[in-house]
Amino acid sequence: MWLALYGVAGSASYYFIYHAHNGNRGLETRETLTQSLDVLDKELQAQQAERERWQIRVNALRSEHVDRDLLDERGRIGLGRVQRGDVIIMDQPRTKTDIR
DSSP: OHHHHHHHHHHHHHHHHHHHHHSTTSHHHHHHHHHHHHHHHHHHHHHHHHHHHHHHHHHHTSTTSOOHHHHHHHHHHHHTOOOTTOOOOOOSOOOGGGOO
């Protein structure tokens, strides 16, 4: 009788300990989710930094405050024109689809 009780108690303990370590909410799953969260946090920070860079450029092109250098740069890129004295570095052949 006591042996059966010890066997049932040991099996139940093993079941709960196993699932506490390997189950859906276990320690291994928590570690995996923590690593995924770290990767996603780094990606979020990179996306926020890129958004801030683009926001600065967009604000520079707004009608309230136009940065003349940026407007000149975008206009020359769009038209494919250069000014006298500009230095041009061509690293790959350009096609019509490269002009944005």
